Amino acid sequence: MGAVHENSGVRCMKRISGINAPLKGGMSVLKPFDIHAHGPDGYVFTRWLAGLPWWTPLMIVVIIGVYPSFAYAQSSFSVSDAFGALWRWMPFLLVSGFLFNVLISFWTLLIGTIAGAALGLGQISPFGPLRVFSWFITQLFRNSPWLVILFIVLLALPFEFNFLGQTIRVPDWMKGVFGLSLPVMANISEVVRGAVQSVPTAQWEAAESLAFNRRQILWQVILPQCFKRMLPPWMNWYAILTMATPLCSLLGIEEIITLSRQAMESEDNHPELLVPFYGFALLLFFTYCYPIARLTMRLERKYAVKL
Amino acid sequence: MAWTAEQPIVSLKNVCKSFGSLEVLKGVSFDVMKGEVICIIGPSGSGKSTLIRCINGLNDIQDGSITVQGKEVHDPNLDKLELRKKVGMVFQQYNLFPHKTALQNVMMAPLKVLKEKKLDVEERAYALLKKVRLEDKAHSYPGELSGGQQQRVAIARSLAMNPDVMLFDEVTAALDPETVKEVLITIRELAEDGMTCILVTHEMGFAREVADHIYFTDRGVIVEHGPPKSFFDNAKDKRTKEFLSQIL
Numbered sequence: 359m360g361a362v363h364e365n366s367g368v369r370c371m372k373r374i375s376g377i378n379a380p381l382k383g384g385m386s387v388l389k390p391f392d393i394h395a396h397g398p399d400g401y402v403f404t405r406w407l408a409g410l411p412w413w414t415p416l417m418i419v420v421i422i423g424v425y426p427s428f429a430y431a432q433s434s435f436s437v438s439d440a441f442g443a444l445w446r447w448m449p450f451l452l453v454s455g456f457l458f459n460v461l462i463s464f465w466t467l468l469i470g471t472i473a474g475a476a477l478g479l480g481q482i483s484p485f486g487p488l489r490v491f492s493w494f495i496t497q498l499f500r501n502s503p504w505l506v507i508l509f510i511v512l513l514a515l516p517f518e519f520n521f522l523g524q525t526i527r528v529p530d531w532m533k534g535v536f537g538l539s540l541p542v543m544a545n546i547s548e549v550v551r552g553a554v555q556s557v558p559t560a561q562w563e564a565a566e567s568l569a570f571n572r573r574q575i576l577w578q579v580i581l582p583q584c585f586k587r588m589l590p591p592w593m594n595w596y597a598i599l600t601m602a603t604p605l606c607s608l609l610g611i612e613e614i615i616t617l618s619r620q621a622m623e624s625e626d627n628h629p630e631l632l633v634p635f636y637g638f639a640l641l642l643f644f645t646y647c648y649p650i651a652r653l654t655m656r657l658e659r660k661y662a663v664k665l
Numbered sequence: 666m667a668w669t670a671e672q673p674i675v676s677l678k679n680v681c682k683s684f685g686s687l688e689v690l691k692g693v694s695f696d697v698m699k700g701e702v703i704c705i706i707g708p709s710g711s712g713k714s715t716l717i718r719c720i721n722g723l724n725d726i727q728d729g730s731i732t733v734q735g736k737e738v739h740d741p742n743l744d745k746l747e748l749r750k751k752v753g754m755v756f757q758q759y760n761l762f763p764h765k766t767a768l769q770n771v772m773m774a775p776l777k778v779l780k781e782k783k784l785d786v787e788e789r790a791y792a793l794l795k796k797v798r799l800e801d802k803a804h805s806y807p808g809e810l811s812g813g814q815q816q817r818v819a820i821a822r823s824l825a826m827n828p829d830v831m832l833f834d835e836v837t838a839a840l841d842p843e844t845v846k847e848v849l850i851t852i853r854e855l856a857e858d859g860m861t862c863i864l865v866t867h868e869m870g871f872a873r874e875v876a877d878h879i880y881f882t883d884r885g886v887i888v889e890h891g892p893p894k895s896f897f898d899n900a901k902d903k904r905t906k907e908f909l910s911q912i913l
Contacts, residue, residue, distance in 0.1 A: 560756065560758055560760045561760060561762070563723055563756070563760065564756060564760035564761075564762070564819075565762075566723065566749065567721055567723065567749055567752075567753070567754040567756075567823075568749065568773075568774035568778065568822070568823070568826060569746045569747075569749035569750045569774065569778045569826065570774065570777065570778055571746060574777055574778070578773065578777055579762055582764045583762075583763060583764050
């Protein structure tokens with residue numbers, strides 16, 4: 359009875375086994391206590407996001423709509439004025455603001471993935487000094503606050519440099535991209551290292567017995583098997599970094615949060631504007647990242663190493 | 666010091682190997698002539714697999730010498746890749762590459778390692794798959810094949826390199842009795858074709874049938890050896906007798 363009722367309520371959304379439905383084929387067995395199985399596994403945020411119900415954005419809309427009407431009841435600037443202002447700014451915030459965040463996230467992912475893959479391969483190099491160096495860089499940027507890295511990059515990078523006699527100006531948003539790329543790079547590095555090490559050593563031995571050299575084993579045998587395993591954590595990091603792009607507003611980069619603030623200023627900074635404008639940004643981020651999180655968790659289940 | 670076909674193709678002299686303080690091989694010696702089939706049998710943990718893995722350099726040794734076609738395997742200056750082109754190996758767990766089809770598994774090493782022409786390799790790969798009776802499974806992935814079929818693809822994959830010696834490390838141990846037979850038939854045909862084979866096996870009936878010489882190992886040493894008939898019928902050592910009485 360209960361199951362039927364539950365299913366009818368979410369007919370439009372497939373449940374993900376193990377996330378918001380019982381694990382398929384999961385049998386309850388007594389396993390030895392494994393501390394890693396009880397700690398966070400890197401999907402903490404994505405799993406939470408993927409586990410939210412599909413009507414979350416509707417709830418956000420309702421909250422945005424209801425909250426100001428009792429919070430600012432005394433003001434002369436009415437709630438409908440605030441929503442009118444948001445309505446006028448909406449296309450601008452979406453196209454110039456949010457799409458710019460998406461652009462930043464793409465660039466960050468691109469640079470972070472390329473650099474992270476190189477660093478990850480460095481971590482499994484047979485050459486000791488390179489391995490130690492890659493490990494150190496990975497740990498350094500993986501465990502530093504993103505905002506601190508962002509500020510250091512902004513202040514340390516020259517804002518213009520000479521190239522073939524021409525002065526090239528580095529746009530601020532490119533610095534933001536670079537700053538966000540560093541922690542992403544470090545985390546992708548760990549993803550690559552983990553995926554390579556998850557391939558059984560028997561695969562290495564089989565390839566060695568066929569006279570493959572190390573480089574051939576890595577590129578022909580091991581890495582092709584890793585791509586599937588790397589896809590979910592890679593998407594997980596994309597969702598996380600997209601959510602982190604508003605950090606760039608602290609550098610004055612004109613992404614959605616910066617533009618929202620400027621828009622509110624031009625509407626005379628009424629406090630009633632805060633919830634609709636920031637709520638709108640929240641709604642956009644949710645709408646963009648939610649499908650990614652759902653897909654990530656689904657793939658993660660699908661490609662999970664079966665023992 | 667060139668190797669000639671009259672000399673042993675594989676020669677072990679006083680091979681010692683330990684993992685940390687655990688001594689696995691305590692002075693093992695034997696010779697294998699070209700075209701010979703030898704079987705190594707013995708209880709679990711007696712160092713059989715370690716021994717066979719030392720022959721193509723997957724494991725290193727602490728003392729003694731192993732030569733293949735007159736070349737010292739554990740010489741630090743030896744090109745291990747050149748050695749492994751000549752010594753094929755088949756594993757208990759098949760270890761096929763799961764992202765490639767049966768045909769691609771067979772073709773990969775000749776294409777990438779020997780840099781042969783694709784057309785030649787493809788022809789040979791189909792012939793090998795036909796030899797192991799899997800020509801209709803050429804485009805299946807390892808996940809779609811049974812254990813016995815995977816193991817036969819693994820044998821074909823090794824043969825594609827045209828090795829001079831084949832090492833079989835308990836290749837039927839993970840298979841069910843039905844499929845054991847099809848793999849053993851493949852190996853027997855290979856032996857009849859004159860391939861030099863070194864097998865670690867628990868299949869006593871098979872060992873008796875195909876082997877030219879049997880070696881019985883226990884606790885890191887060769888306890889007894891001889892041609893199959895005298896070995897199985899007139900075992901002299903107490904440990905051999907005990908082992909055979911348990912297994913036969």
